[in-house]
Amino acid sequence: MDRAKFILDEEDMPTAWYNIQADLPEPLPPLLHPATKEPTILPPPLFVEALNEQEFSTERWIDVPEEVQEIYRTWRPTILHRAHRLEKALDTPAKIFYKYEGTSQGGSHKPNTAVAQAYYNKQAGVKRIATETGAGQWGSALSMGCMFFGLELKVYMVRISYNQKPYRRILMETWGATCVASPSEDTNIGRTILGQDPDSPGSLGMAISEAVEDAATHDDTRYSLGSVLNHVLLHNTVNGLETKKLMEEQADTYPDIIVGCVGGGSNFAGMFLPFVKDKIDGTRPDLRIICVEPTSCPTLTKGPLAWDFGDVAGMAPIAFMNTLGHGFIPPPVHAGGLRYHGMAPIICHLRKLGLIEATAVPQMATFEAGVTFARSEGILSAPETNHAIRVTIDEALKCKQTGESKTILLAHSGHGHFDLAAYDAYLSGKLEDYDYPEEKVKEALASLPQVDR
Numbered sequence: 001m002d003r004a005k006f007i008l009d010e011e012d013m014p015t016a017w018y019n020i021q022a023d024l025p026e027p028l029p030p031l032l033h034p035a036t037k038e039p040t041i042l043p044p045p046l047f048v049e050a051l052n053e054q055e056f057s058t059e060r061w062i063d064v065p066e067e068v069q070e071i072y073r074t075w076r077p078t079i080l081h082r083a084h085r086l087e088k089a090l091d092t093p094a095k096i097f098y099k100y101e102g103t104s105q106g107g108s109h110k111p112n113t114a115v116a117q118a119y120y121n122k123q124a125g126v127k128r129i130a131t132e133t134g135a136g137q138w139g140s141a142l143s144m145g146c147m148f149f150g151l152e153l154k155v156y157m158v159r160i161s162y163n164q165k166p167y168r169r170i171l172m173e174t175w176g177a178t179c180v181a182s183p184s185e186d187t188n189i190g191r192t193i194l195g196q197d198p199d200s201p202g203s204l205g206m207a208i209s210e211a212v213e214d215a216a217t218h219d220d221t222r223y224s225l226g227s228v229l230n231h232v233l234l235h236n237t238v239n240g241l242e243t244k245k246l247m248e249e250q251a252d253t254y255p256d257i258i259v260g261c262v263g264g265g266s267n268f269a270g271m272f273l274p275f276v277k278d279k280i281d282g283t284r285p286d287l288r289i290i291c292v293e294p295t296s297c298p299t300l301t302k303g304p305l306a307w308d309f310g311d312v313a314g315m316a317p318i319a320f321m322n323t324l325g326h327g328f329i330p331p332p333v334h335a336g337g338l339r340y341h342g343m344a345p346i347i348c349h350l351r352k353l354g355l356i357e358a359t360a361v362p363q364m365a366t367f368e369a370g371v372t373f374a375r376s377e378g379i380l381s382a383p384e385t386n387h388a389i390r391v392t393i394d395e396a397l398k399c400k401q402t403g404e405s406k407t408i409l410l411a412h413s414g415h416g417h418f419d420l421a422a423y424d425a426y427l428s429g430k431l432e433d434y435d436y437p438e439e440k441v442k443e444a445l446a447s448l449p450q451v452d453r
């Protein structure tokens with residue numbers, strides 16, 4: 001019998017996260033202070049020490065605290081599926097596997113770090129966390145994490161999403177978080193923006209500024225970020241470690257190609273980092289690792305590798321990363337999680353070293369792939385995940401042409417049950433492709449910070 005799914009026993013779950021910084025052939029460039037441009041840590045009033053230590057640690061293994069393992073076990077380990085029905089639908093000799101992170105209570109990989117971050121804040125005596133959210137994926141994941149550890153959470157949600165996409169807000173409130181539309185009356189920056197434009201639709205940049213101000217002005221409050229940073233990628237390696245074990249020990253195979261979508265990079269890095277180590281070691285030189293992004297926000301495929309601010313306001317540390325410019329505001333595609341102007345420095349560094357590659361796909365083609373996946377495997381995937389599904393299908397179709405039976409591993413980051421309006425737009429022929437706004441990127445790149453390094 002050809003198995004359809006592979007799963008670990010709870011007692012075989014990873015008990016330590018894998019830290020790629022121990023094995024990088026060249027160390028990561030530092031983070032720079034936004035004003036002095038000297039190497040810096042994450043701003044201490046915003047982040048607790050334990051997370052700051054993890055951010056710069058070069059220890060290969062970092063123990064998952066027992067309390068975090070206990071919460072992980074409420075949904076982990078997650079299942080590795082063999083996509084027999086998709087393979088049949090494509091009539092491909094490729095063997096397609098996917099690791100599905102949509103079975104977490106939040107519906108994606110994001111609770112992997114949300115739970116860990118809530119734990120470390122609780123340990124440090126923090127009472128309250130402030131964060132921002134666009135469409136609500138990160139806000140809801142952190143609401144869940146804070147609920148488990150008895151922390152208060154204030155979420156600044158971009159106003160236009162707050163009004164148009166109420167369901168994730170309701171999820172946050174059910175878990176006990178407070179969610180306000182941003183710009184709000186609750187911060188100085190929010191009041192200033194509303195003073196100038198009472199009908200401001202908000203933006204992720206404004207919401208970040210409000211959450212940072214909130215954390216900086218309350219002694220008991222810290223700030224939290226759901227992607228990009230090293231410690232966020234670290235917490236997500238629990239997924240890649242599970243997958244590697246399942247592939248080697250149960251499915252008795254090893255991927256030729258690993259595919260995932262990248263917004264800030266956390267879900268895909270969490271999957272591929274334990275595998276990229278084999279490439280660095282030279283034991284799997286032919287392994288291909290493909291990052292997929294939208295053509296409307298082509299950070300890796302069109303953005304230069306440069307020093308840029310992590311945030312729109314130019315107040316966050318400066319990172320060396322591929323960037324479209326911190327002032328770049330991507331078009332309103334449905335994959336809200338893939339619209340960040342920069343990218344995790346770890347991903348940019350590995351790409352520079354030639355260890356991973358990147359490609360971009362247009363929105364319509366991603367929904368077509370998502371519908372093919374739903375009509376074969378049954379799972380309705382997040383619009384972000386559909387980007388990875390597109391490239392998985394394309395690689396499987398190449399195998400059909402060449403007759404090769406490659407093993408393809410898809411990092412499936414989450415379900416799309418809160419994105420049905422986007423599917424509705426696609427199915428009723430109302431969805432469009434957005435061109436890469438070259439002029440806007442040029443404008444945004446003109447304001448990169450001057451760094452002499």
Ligand SMILES: *Cc1c(COP(=O)(O)O)cnc(C)c1O
Pocket residue numbers: 108109110137226227228261262263264265266267268337338382384385413414415
């Ligand atoms: C947030 C999100 C992403 C993008 O974020 P990364 O940090 O790049 O992983 C991808 N898929 C889903 C389902 C998400 O919720």
